[in-house]
Amino acid sequence: MINYHKLLQKQITRFIGSEVPTGEKLLPLLKAINDSYEAFENDRALSKRAFALAEKEYLETNQRLKDEISIKKQSLKKLKMTINSIEPDSTIDVNSNEDNILDIVNYLNLQISRRKEAELALRSAKEEAEKANKAKTDFLSVMSHEIRTPLNAIIGMGHLLFKNNPKADQVQNLTILKTSADNLLLLINDILDFNKIEAGKLELEYAPFSLIQLMRDVKDGNQLSAADRQNEIEVCIESDVPEFVIGDSLRLRQIFTNLVSNAIKFTQNGKIQIILRQEQLTETEVTLYCAVTDTGIGIEPQKLQLIFDYFVQASNTISRNYGGTGLGLAITKNLLSLMNSDIQVISTPQVGSTFYFNLTLPVVSEKETETNSPAVMNDADLHQARILLVEDTLFNVLYATQLLDDWNTIVDVAENGVEALKLIKENTYDIILMDLLMPEMDGYEAAREIRKATISTPIIALSASVSINVKSKILDAGMQDYISKPMSPSELLNKIKKYI
Amino acid sequence: MDNPTQHQPEYLYSTDRLLNIGKGNMQFVKRMLTVFVQQMNETTSRLTTHLHNPDQVYSILHQAKPSISEICNPGLLQRIHTIEKLAKLHYTAEMIEQVQLFIPKIQEVTQAISQHELSES
Numbered sequence: 001m002i003n004y005h006k007l008l009q010k011q012i013t014r015f016i017g018s019e020v021p022t023g024e025k026l027l028p029l030l031k032a033i034n035d036s037y038e039a040f041e042n043d044r045a046l047s048k049r050a051f052a053l054a055e056k057e058y059l060e061t062n063q064r065l066k067d068e069i070s071i072k073k074q075s076l077k078k079l080k081m082t083i084n085s086i087e088p089d090s091t092i093d094v095n096s097n098e099d100n101i102l103d104i105v106n107y108l109n110l111q112i113s114r115r116k117e118a119e120l121a122l123r124s125a126k127e128e129a130e131k132a133n134k135a136k137t138d139f140l141s142v143m144s145h146e147i148r149t150p151l152n153a154i155i156g157m158g159h160l161l162f163k164n165n166p167k168a169d170q171v172q173n174l175t176i177l178k179t180s181a182d183n184l185l186l187l188i189n190d191i192l193d194f195n196k197i198e199a200g201k202l203e204l205e206y207a208p209f210s211l212i213q214l215m216r217d218v219k220d221g222n223q224l225s226a227a228d229r230q231n232e233i234e235v236c237i238e239s240d241v242p243e244f245v246i247g248d249s250l251r252l253r254q255i256f257t258n259l260v261s262n263a264i265k266f267t268q269n270g271k272i273q274i275i276l277r278q279e280q281l282t283e284t285e286v287t288l289y290c291a292v293t294d295t296g297i298g299i300e301p302q303k304l305q306l307i308f309d310y311f312v313q314a315s316n317t318i319s320r321n322y323g324g325t326g327l328g329l330a331i332t333k334n335l336l337s338l339m340n341s342d343i344q345v346i347s348t349p350q351v352g353s354t355f356y357f358n359l360t361l362p363v364v365s366e367k368e369t370e371t372n373s374p375a376v377m378n379d380a381d382l383h384q385a386r387i388l389l390v391e392d393t394l395f396n397v398l399y400a401t402q403l404l405d406d407w408n409t410i411v412d413v414a415e416n417g418v419e420a421l422k423l424i425k426e427n428t429y430d431i432i433l434m435d436l437l438m439p440e441m442d443g444y445e446a447a448r449e450i451r452k453a454t455i456s457t458p459i460i461a462l463s464a465s466v467s468i469n470v471k472s473k474i475l476d477a478g479m480q481d482y483i484s485k486p487m488s489p490s491e492l493l494n495k496i497k498k499y500i
Numbered sequence: 501m502d503n504p505t506q507h508q509p510e511y512l513y514s515t516d517r518l519l520n521i522g523k524g525n526m527q528f529v530k531r532m533l534t535v536f537v538q539q540m541n542e543t544t545s546r547l548t549t550h551l552h553n554p555d556q557v558y559s560i561l562h563q564a565k566p567s568i569s570e571i572c573n574p575g576l577l578q579r580i581h582t583i584e585k586l587a588k589l590h591y592t593a594e595m596i597e598q599v600q601l602f603i604p605k606i607q608e609v610t611q612a613i614s615q616h617e618l619s620e621s
Contacts, residue, residue, distance in 0.1 A: 152592045185593060192589070205585065213575040249578055250585040395535045395567040402521055402528060437562060464565045485566035489521065 004030065005037035079104055137195050147188055155181045190327040193254075197334045204338055208364045209249035211288075212237060215274055218256040222264060222272075230269040233260065237276040242286050244364035251335050258328040259292035259355050267296030270352070279358060286363050291356035298349040308333045308343070380407040380493050385500050386428065389413045390420040390446065391435040391462065396485065400433065403489050407496075417441025421449055424457070430500045432459045434479065436470075444477040451478035458499035462487065512609050513571045515617065533617050536567050537610045544603050551596055558587035572609055579605070 004012065008030070012021060021030060080092050083104070092103055158178045166174055196202040215235045226233050256274060263272040273293045280287040299307065308329050329343075336343050336357055347353035387404055391397050392415045404411045412427065414420035416438040424432070432450070436443035447459050461474045461482040474482050480499060483491055515529055522528030543564045550556035561580050569577045579602050586595035 148590065148592070155593050189591060205581070207577075207581050208574065209578040209581065210574050213578055244574060250582050253582070393539070393563055393567070395532065395539055395570075398528075398532055398535060399521065399566075399570065406523070437559065464562050486569045487566075 002031070002034070004034045005041065008034050008037050076101065076104070083107060137199055140191055140195050148185070151181060151185055151188070155185065187327075190331060193331050194327050197331065202335075202338065204248040204251060206246050206248065206362075208244055208246050210243050211241060211245055211276065212243050214249055214253055215256070215276065218253060218260055218274065221257060222260045225261065226264050226272065229264060229267065231264055231267050231272055232270075233264075233272045233274070235274045238278060240278045240281070241276050241288065242278075242281070242363045245286060245361040246364060247339070247361045251339075255332050255335055256290075256292065258332045262328060262355075263292055263294035263296060263353070266298075267294045267352070270295035281363075284362055285360055287358055287360045289356065290359055291354055293352060293354040295352040298351055298353055299345070299347040300349055301347075304345055304347060307345070382407045382409045382496060382500065385409045385430040385496070387411050387496070388420060388423055388427075388429045388432045388457075390415075390417065390432065390438070390443065392416055392438045393435075396435070396462075400487065400492070403487075403492060407493065417443065417446030417449070420446050421453075424450060424455055425453070429457050431496055432457055433462055433483075434459050435462045436474075437464075443479075444473060447477040447479045460495050460499065511573055512612050513573070515571070517570055530618065533571075533613050536571055537613055537618065539564065539567055540606050540610045544606060547599055547603060551599060552592065554587040554590050554592055554595055557595060557599060558584055561587075568606070571613075572606075576602070576605055576609070 012030070021027065083090050083092050090107065092100065092107060155178070158174060158181060161170075161174055162178075193202070215237060219233050219235050222233060260272060260274065271294070273291075275289070275291040275293065277289040278286060279289050333343050336359070339359060341357045341359045343355060343357045345353060345355050382404075385408075387409050389397065389400055389404070389411055391400065391413065397413055401411050401413065412423055412429075414423050418441045420432070420434070421441075434443040434447060438446075441449075443461060447461075450457070450459065458481075459479040461479045462485055463470055463474070463482055464485045471482065481495055483495055515533070518529045518532050522532075543560055546560050547557060550560065561583055565577070565580050565584075568580060579598060583595055583598045583602060586592075586598060
């Protein structure tokens with residue numbers, strides 16, 4: 001018994017009756033109809049489910065679109081408001097509900113073009129400004145140098161006139177001439193320093209010097225101007241401050257001179273103190289507290305930070321009454337900054353000022369003296385190493401050969417580069433010690449010639465000043481190393497041992 | 501060796517380093533001091549001749565510096581550093597002033613050496 005589809009069963013009952021249909025041809029027909037009904041029923045169920053799903057998706061999509069439209073509207077409104085706040089005269093209406101997105105895009109395009117044009121103009125202006133600044137720096141530098149030459153002649157002639165027994169009234173005029181010329185020279189020197197600092201061309205030198213001598217020089221150099229204003233200068237160096245340190249003594253002198261001369265300028269009938277105190281001492285370096293104090297007019301609190309700026313003085317009255325350009329303290333601050341220090345000031349109007357800073361400098365140790373002693377050097381044996389000493393100063397030749405002879409070496413001496421080249425071609429050396437400044441052919445050229453001749457003997461330069469520039473020149477010329485003169489025996493021995 | 505000035509606080513010169521290098525060889529020390537005095541006489545003479553030429557002054561003192569630092573008071577070496585720097589920067593007037601202070605100092609040293617170390621008596 002076949003279970004027909006419900007609808008088919010109804011139709012069979014209606015048209016054929018309740019008896020079971022038979023017949024070879026009828027049964028397959030009924031089966032095919034039944035299958036169609038079943039298939040239709042399945043399709044209908046599937047469609048129904050599909051419609052239900054589609055409706056849900058439609059509702060979600062619809063909601064998402066609504067949200068997006070809302071966000072877009074808000075964004076457009078904000079964008080319009082922003083545009084209006086940037087450009088109130090713009091044609092874009094904030095309150096309009098019109099979807100004028102194309103206007104906005106056009107507006108933004110216009111703004112981008114304008115921005116690009118502005119950037120180009122700015123870049124071009126910046127380049128122009130840099131060119132102008134460089135031109136200014138070059139001009140100042142050239143002019144300062146050009147002014148110095150005749151100024152030196154003026155100062156020199158002034159000295160000569162002073163020596164020729166001038167009359168009393170001439171003395172006064174000559175004094176004014178001298179003072180003005182000296183001041184002008186100081187100003188030009190300041191401008192040159194200012195230029196160098198601005199251009200990053202100021203290089204510090206490192207050499208041993210006596211702090212006591214330096215302070216004495218600063219005091220002596222300012223003594224006359226201090227006396228002119230009835231001031232007393234006192235140098236207070238605490239006993240534990242090491243006398244010899246390594247640094248740029250000229251620039252330190254400039255720093256202290258700037259501070260002391262400033263103190264004198266703003267003090268009348270008072271006292272200026274230079275103070276050096278040890279803050280910390282290690283085996284290799286010392287940190288010093290350095291200060292210059294005065295009992296002068298002092299500085300208003302609100303002006304304290306300004307005084308270290310270029311061309312700034314505490315007030316216009318000061319430049320009128322006391323002179324100066326406002327470069328000194330700025331240069332001082334920058335010089336100290338190059339020395340990894342920072343100047344500070346405390347001041348009370350009508351009581352006085354203290355300019356102070358901490359400075360860390362390498363100390364000249366006693367170790368060097370010890371290592372130079374014969375006892376340390378006695379055991380050295382360089383086993384008949386052949387050394388060419390290229391040096392034109394007899395004192396240095398005798399000094400070096402005395403050491404080298406003691407260390408069991410065979411030494412030849414050449415007085416200049418030409419002689420050295422000749423000896424090198426005739427002999428084989430283990431090492432060459434090369435002075436740099438010599439007549440006929442200097443050490444750099446000699447080294448280059450030696451390398452050109454494919455001779456690879458190690459060359460150690462001997463130089464009385466080994467600044468950064470000199471060091472790179474030495475290496476560029478094909479030399480391996482350098483020793484600063486006066487030669488430390490231990491350094492000489494160690495360097496030779498390193499290369500043979 | 502008679503060396504009355506070397507142990508004072510501000511000595512003019514010292515032969516200590518030369519004695520160390522020469523392992524106490526007095527002949528060596530004397531030879532070095534003789535060369536030093538000759539070199540300094542030449543140095544002062546050349547400095548006077550080229551006083552207004554910063555490049556020459558720099559070169560002359562650069563050459564003299566090692567010998568001076570072996571023998572003289574460090575203060576003198578410091579003065580040389582100052583002059584060298586002034587010469588390098590072409591601060592001619594200040595350089596001349598410093599050279600004029602330097603020359604009598606070094607002459608004082610050479611005179612003292614000649615008198616105390618090199619005289620036959």
